């Protein structure tokens with residue numbers, strides 16, 4: 684059975700006691716979290732359950748145009764007031780340079796990319812979090828007077844979050 688089929692089986696059980704009236708699409712904690720897609724980072728690591736917060740994920744936990752788009756929807760349409768940006772130690776994007784990632788993937792794909800891809804590789808995780816905070820605060824619709832934005836590093840060895848100031 685494929686993993687998708689396994690997920691579909693699990694979904695049948697999930698749907699049995701699913702009650703949409705218990706969960707609002709507006710995050711109960713008025714919180715949006717932008718984080719890496721890494722498997723070691725989960726809702727549980729933040730004590731979050733269904734309905735609590737928006738989780739926006741991409742490789743690295745990078746403030747891309749698309750992450751900003753989601754955060755703007757989160758704040759202006761769904762009422763979140765706090766943004767948390769989380770990068771983590773041992774991130775895949777720290778293990779190669781931008782050029783190496785391009786070369787590796789082009790080799791494996793066996794064909795050049797037909798549209799530009801930027802991986803946002805980085806070497807210093809704290810510096811990278813600061814860079815994401817700066818990029819986010821730079822957007823004129825991200826009003827830092829009304830939205831609290833804080834950045835963190837998740838330590839994959841210990842499970843602890845460390846704030847980056």
Ligand SMILES: [Zn+2]
Pocket residue numbers: 719720721742743744771773774775776
């Ligand atoms: Zn990562």
